[in-house]
Amino acid sequence: MLVPKVSIKNLEDATLIFGPAQKAVAMAVVDSVEEGIISKSTIEDICIICGVFIHPEAKDADKIYEFNYEATKIAIKRAFNEEPDIDEIIKKKNDAGHPFYK
Known part of the structure; x- marks a missing residue:
């Protein structure tokens, strides 16, 4: 399930979300199955929710x-x-840091 993290204001925004971003997420999921990261035996029983952020000024579909x-x-x-386990999260x-907040 793809969840855009910014408002889709026009057809150009929609095309970037539901074009290169959506394909990228889909390919990452299927490649993860192919590589054994996600077990083929569980794939029908899980739901992957992926929040996607595309900067409003982004225009390069290949980079997206x-x-x-x-x-x-x-x-x-x-x-x-x-990964990471909870002890590592607590330790760090x-x-x-976050690029949009001190």
Whole structure:
């Protein structure tokens, strides 16, 4: 399930979300199954919810695809390997940064 994190205001926004971003997420999921990260035996019993952020000024469909594919692959791998564990999260909680907030 693809969840846009910004409002879709026009056809251009929709085309970027439901074009390169959606394909990137779909390919990351199927590649994760093919690579054994997600078990074929469980694929019909799970739902992957993927929040997708595309900056309003982004226009390069290839970069949108690349960034969303890589981010989704990393997130799937970490989720299915239960990484990071809660002790690591607690240990590093004060070291975390965010580009849009101090």
